[in-house]
Amino acid sequence: MIDFNLTDEQQAIRKLAHEFAEQEIVPVAAEYDRSATFPWPIIEKAYDVGLMNLNIPEAYGGAGLGLLDECLVAEELAWGCAGINASIGLNALAALPIIIAGSEEQKRHYLGRLTAERQMAAYALTEPAAGSDVVGIQTVARRVGDEYILTGTKNFITNASVANFYVVFAYTDKTKRHRGMSAFIVEREWSGVTPGRKDDKMGQRASDTAQLILEDVKVPKSNLLGGEGDGFKIAMQVFDRSRPGVAAAAVGVARRAMEVAIEYAKERTTFGLPLAAHQAIGFKIAQMAMEIAAARHLTWHAAWLADQGKRNTLEASFAKCFAADTVMKVTTEAVQVFGGYGYMKDYPVEKLMRDAKVFQIYEGTSEIQRVIMARELFKSA
Ligand SMILES: Cc1cc2nc3c(=O)[nH]c(=O)nc-3n(C[C@H](O)[C@H](O)[C@H](O)COP(=O)(O)OP(=O)(O)OC[C@H]3O[C@@H](n4cnc5c(N)ncnc54)[C@H](O)[C@@H]3O)c2cc1C
CATH class of the missing domain: 1.10.540.10 (Acyl-CoA dehydrogenase/oxidase, N-terminal domain)
Incomplete structure (x- = not known):
């Protein structure tokens, strides 16, 4: 049904x-x-x-x-x-x-x-030399008695400066590659944990993004999530549930851009007619609406599958990739509808276009989503 x-x-x-x-x-x-x-x-x-x-x-x-x-x-x-x-x-x-x-x-x-306690937390997987290539992370967790000693640097971590604790991915056994990766809960207060310089970003600037530096951080064994070697599997399961949420946010930004473009197209006149009466502008709005609706349907489907306890790796990638590419297109077209005013900070579409770009980058780039889709499709063929 x-x-x-x-x-x-x-x-x-x-x-x-x-x-x-x-x-x-x-x-x-x-x-x-x-x-x-x-x-x-x-x-x-x-x-x-x-x-x-x-x-x-x-x-x-x-x-x-x-x-x-x-x-x-x-x-x-x-x-x-x-x-x-x-x-x-x-x-x-x-x-x-x-x-x-x-x-x-x-x-x-x-x-x-x-x-x-209204605390904040962050998710720390990416590193300076490893984003898409998750298996390439360098952070290590060395077991010493009842503790692990964590050393490494995490990059581009959302909420890194404001979090009270972090979920950190590190190798407990690098020789096992992805099967040797583990996940830990690490407290901000612990010795050796230092949030780094805050990144100065193109968009989504209200969101905090910073490095997280870990220098010989003593983490009790009780803060290992799952067992040793479960980290990669945990990270991939997280993505299946987080990507539909990112897709939904992209749909929200795209919808806002379309709404303000419609309003503006009704008010602004050129050649004696409102922009809305020019077919080229009407077609842009129609394209926006169609792609936003498609992105929302993919998003809801991926989320619904997860809620039913069904595997949604392929659908989560469909949704995330399509919504991210859509928001980039829609916001760019919204700037175009505004003409020169769209390029100015006094009008909302300039911020929307800057905010849109990172949807194609975080939580797995649009290229990586296609890599996942191809892998899933060849697997099931
Ligand atoms: C604002 C912001 C917030 C973020 N928040 C978090 C966070 O909270 N936690 C966290 O862990 N990470 C976070 N990230 C990191 C984000 O997930 C990574 O930036 C992203 O996965 C890409 O990794 P990279 O930047 O190292 O790029 P790279 O992996 O170096 O990729 C560079 C380019 O090459 C392409 N590419 C790479 N490999 C392939 C391939 N095999 N085939 C085709 N193309 C390829 C990529 O698509 C990209 O276009 C955040 C990033 C940003 C910008």
Whole structure:
């Protein structure tokens, strides 16, 4: 059976997220973009209204929502500002490895800190010499008695400067390649943990991105997630659940760009007619709407599969790649609809186009999504 109706609860959370975006995010988005400061007051408000930690089970104080629900929220919040959405949503990404592989004790302690103490967390996989090539990471975890000693540098880590703890991927046995990678929960307060310089980004500037430096960090054995060698599998399982959320955020930015382009096309006249009356502009809007709808359908399908407990690796890549490429095209075309004004910071589409680009890069680039698709397709053929 196929049913595209949203439940009353889904409609309610979507409405809540949209109103939050309209009232709390849109009025301040340009200023956070300019100053590139972390949106703490908005995080506090998101906690107050229940828009944080959506995927954390209720048993640990979270909202216990499904991935499709999360996607509905991400689309609305990113419609308001992609960078602020990333700041709000990152706890859910960092919580995923703990939800997937954590022991009961780890879940109670760390997920509980996110929900009860309003803490922040980050997900640290990428390194200066290894992004797409996850197996190429250099960080090592050496077992000494009841501890692991972690050394390495993580790059481009969202929320690195503001997180209270990190999920860090490191090799416990490099000779085993991906089977020798493990995941650890590492506390910000521990000796040898230093968030590095904050990155000065093109877009999504309200979101914090920085290095994370680990110098002989002593991590108790009890902070290993799953068993030794489970890290790569955990990272891949996380991507299947995180990519639809990223796709949903891309849909939100694209939808916002289309909406402002439609408004502008109705107001601006050239050659005695509103832009909307020129077929070339109408076709641009039609193309935008069609691709946004397609991206949303792929996103909902990938999320729905995950909620049904079904494997969604191929569909998560379809959604992430298509939505990322779509938001880049749609925002670029929206700037075109605005003409010279679109290129100016006084109008919203300039920021939307800058915010769009990184969707094709983080959580696996558009090229890597196609690599995954091809692999999955050849495997099943
Ligand atoms: C703003 C931002 C936030 C981020 N947040 C996080 C985070 O919270 N946690 C985290 O762990 N990481 C994070 N990242 C890192 C992100 O996931 C990586 O940047 C991304 O995976 C690409 O890796 P790279 O930058 O090393 O590029 P590279 O892997 O060096 O790739 C460079 C180019 O080569 C292409 N390429 C590489 N290999 C292939 C191939 N086999 N076939 C075809 N093309 C290929 C890529 O698609 C890309 O176009 C973030 C990045 C950014 C920019």
